[in-house]
Amino acid sequence: MRLFEYAEEGHSYVRFSNPTNTVLEKRITSLEGGAAAVSFGSGMAAISSTLLNLAHQGDEIVAVRTLYGGSTTLFTQLFPGYGITTRFVEDENDPESYRKLFTPRTKAVYLESIGNPRINIIDLEMVTSLAHEYGIPVVVDNTFSTPYLLRPFEHGVDLVCYSATKYLSGHGTVIAGIVVEKGGFNWLNGRFPEFEEFYSANEAQIGADTLKREMFTKRLRMQYLTDLGGHMSPQTAFYVLQGLETLSLRMERHVQNAQKLAEALEQHPNVLEVSYPGLESSPYHSLAKKYFKKGPGAMMAIRVRGGKQAALRVLEKVEIFDYMVNIGDAKSLIVHPASSTHFGHTEEELHAAGVYEDTLRLSVGIEDAEDLIADLMQALS
Numbered sequence: 550m551r552l553f554e555y556a557e558e559g560h561s562y563v564r565f566s567n568p569t570n571t572v573l574e575k576r577i578t579s580l581e582g583g584a585a586a587v588s589f590g591s592g593m594a595a596i597s598s599t600l601l602n603l604a605h606q607g608d609e610i611v612a613v614r615t616l617y618g619g620s621t622t623l624f625t626q627l628f629p630g631y632g633i634t635t636r637f638v639e640d641e642n643d644p645e646s647y648r649k650l651f652t653p654r655t656k657a658v659y660l661e662s663i664g665n666p667r668i669n670i671i672d673l674e675m676v677t678s679l680a681h682e683y684g685i686p687v688v689v690d691n692t693f694s695t696p697y698l699l700r701p702f703e704h705g706v707d708l709v710c711y712s713a714t715k716y717l718s719g720h721g722t723v724i725a726g727i728v729v730e731k732g733g734f735n736w737l738n739g740r741f742p743e744f745e746e747f748y749s750a751n752e753a754q755i756g757a758d759t760l761k762r763e764m765f766t767k768r769l770r771m772q773y774l775t776d777l778g779g780h781m782s783p784q785t786a787f788y789v790l791q792g793l794e795t796l797s798l799r800m801e802r803h804v805q806n807a808q809k810l811a812e813a814l815e816q817h818p819n820v821l822e823v824s825y826p827g828l829e830s831s832p833y834h835s836l837a838k839k840y841f842k843k844g845p846g847a848m849m850a851i852r853v854r855g856g857k858q859a860a861l862r863v864l865e866k867v868e869i870f871d872y873m874v875n876i877g878d879a880k881s882l883i884v885h886p887a888s889s890t891h892f893g894h895t896e897e898e899l900h901a902a903g904v905y906e907d908t909l910r911l912s913v914g915i916e917d918a919e920d921l922i923a924d925l926m927q928a929l930s
């Protein structure tokens with residue numbers, strides 16, 4: 550009975566919690582330097598449940614446009630039906646673009662630490678200090694960075710979401726998601742009546758200290774994981790745990806390869822543009838130096854000369870890069886976002902996200918850098 554009253558931690562039913570997932574949640578919490586975490590059956594389950602825990606009918610979310618296509622679809626197509634409105638910022642590095650969208654019903658600012666697929670970097674400290682002035686929490690999808698390259702809590706972020714399908718597991722063998730809470734955000738600041746109700750209903754059993762430290766994840770698990778049911782299977786948790794054991798080695802190699810490849814691509818006559826913040830030509834280079842001391846990830850986008858047909862031809866011609874929509878695998882992957890990850894978006898949405906007909910997105914793997922360079926050079930030629 551104490552388990553069902555939440556008066557004691559323990560495992561009553563696998564959808565709610567189980568020992569393997571608990572080990573994973575503790576390990577991620579420790580890597581991030583946070584207070585608590587909840588694992589989910591996919592990155593989208595983690596993101597959607599996080600946002601539903603924050604925003605209810607009549608509420609608003611402020612989001613940037615440079616997001617994974619599935620997240621944008623959630624905001625523009627699914628949430629409106631539940632009465633949740635998303636207001637998109639015009640310029641993600643301009644404070645006024647955020648400030649003018651905040652209202653008393655704003656429940657979160659949502660962004661990605663490395664945007665997909667523009668591969669842009671947002672000044673996290675600017676956004677978090679601004680949002681906190683209004684008592685609004687900041688949620689960051691840290692999938693492209695992982696805690697090895699960036700620990701968003703150190704820059705004021707309140708909640709971190711992951712598609713653990715990517716680098717955290719690292720081998721394209723699972724679909725998985727995780728949400729981590731920094732802890733200490735004041736959910737009783739008057740902006741979150743649902744959290745005030747939750748606090749009053751649970752203070753006696755759970756205790757004020759625990760609730761104040763990790764109220765977001767408690768409510769997420771008790772209401773959204775349990776009732777919507779997007780839980781991660783323990784076998785998946787095991788695979789993610791195994792992936793974490795090599796995360797630092799893989800990420801080190803991923804970023805080394807990405808830098809070498811980006812520099813080589815920039816020289817190719819059939820490449821119009823390379824978006825990679827490790828390049829001095831990138832408008833995000835100074836933010837990359839500020840936030841990504843070990844390198845700004847291993848995702849990049851290129852625009853090729855010759856339009857869509859040329860881009861599709863490169864896909865056909867690559868031999869080491871696999872044509873796959875996944876990212877963050879040990880193997881190198883390539884995709885044409887306009888016809889896959891961002892399919893069905895309007896031209897305006899595509900351009901705002903940095904997607905053009907001639908854009909290819911690369912997820913640079915941990916193979917030999919020389920082989921990767923040679924593969925793309927022959928395909929481009």
Ligand code: PLP
Binds near residue numbers: 617661692693
């Ligand atoms: N976030 C980012 C940045 C992604 O690239 C993806 C998937 O590609 C997701 C979230 C969604 O994750 P999942 O496929 O695990 O649901």
